[in-house]
Amino acid sequence: MDLIQKVKNKERLNQKEGKALYDLDLYTLGELADSIRKEKYGKKSYFNINRHINPTNVCADICKFCAYSASRKNPNQYTMSHEQILDIVKHSYANGAKEVHIVSAHNPNDGPEWYMGAFRKIKTLYPDLHIKAMTAAEVDFLTRQYGLSYDEVLDMMIESGVDSMPGGGAEIFDEKVREYLCKGKVTSDQWLQIHQKWHERGRQSNATMLFGHVETKAHRIDHMLRLRDLQDKTGGFNAFIPLVYQRDNNFLKVTHFPTGQEILKTYAIARILLDNIPHIKAYWASASINLALIAQEFGCDDLDGTIEKESIQSAAGAASSHGMKLEDFIGLIKNSGFIPVERDSLYNELKSYA
Ligand code: V47
16 A cells, blocks of 8 residues: 555554655655644643753763763763752752653662652652653662662662653664664663663653664664564654754764754654654753754654753764753744643643743
8 A cells, every 4th residue: 555545544544654654754744744744732842841961971881973971072071969959950940840860871880879868858848859860871870880770779769769861872772873873781672671661660761762863773673672662562752853963072973964854854754754752852952942943844743852952962062061941942843833731751741832
């Protein structure tokens, strides 16, 4: 059957068909993705008031694409004390943040108690603040470093007040590309296993895909389909977040970068293929705010949040280091023809700015 008709009939696509979606022209693909988005969310575009905190950039693992971790290209090591983390949280909470998104490098000098102690202190002081923390890569790092099991680390996270897990560390699941990008870090199977275990505890998480570097279109489809398979089993993923690769200050040699069209096609394909993951996030810090606004017409229904301070994408060249002012964010979404809807971290609607 014709591929377009199959999408219109909401039939599931396989690897070959997923890849063939890239051959459709941008507008046809955009229309298909937009009609799915419209059916689910109309003109609503979700965001949250959040604060990203990256407590340390000292890392035992080496990912060629990373400009954030301390290295010979970024010699300024830092590790925050709990007091410093709590100061940031205090300030953000007072300014209306409803979520802290806490992701660290893999610091061999900081044990599980440094991570868990910080979460516990935040939760005790701000019980209604959602803590989204610990990528599967960090969970795996703690198990390797301290001889713990995944179950032990995940249970510690729950006891310490972590509410949901961010989607980082997924990169690209294809084993050969992964070996080239980030040998020694959490494997694809392990990343999926950790999220499965988290979901089996009744918890939710997100999933990312880092694209636009050395991977092929087929690798992107394979990545999405592995997530779709796990989601069939657990239903625990809230959002899929394609992260556009930023090219500065790192150790990855890339010769071809995707065009804006290819980035938009990737968002649209995610919306079509991932029929079981409710939200597709155009993370403005990696897509740029302008492209993220356009991505709302190509299947994306979520733009992440105000962020306040961003260190990972901006270290590699993105214009996101200061986050976005709430009124600017709302204005931009409105002017792009969508209805900004503030959500909580689990996508309950809090306030519509229609
Ligand atoms: O896993 C690192 C990526 C991720 C670069 O769950 C890079 O809601 C682009 O996971 N260019 C961390 N990306 C960020 C992340 C995230 C962000 C926003 C929301 C959520 C969520 C999760 O950043 C890492 C890695 O894939 N990254 N270096 C780079 N040069």
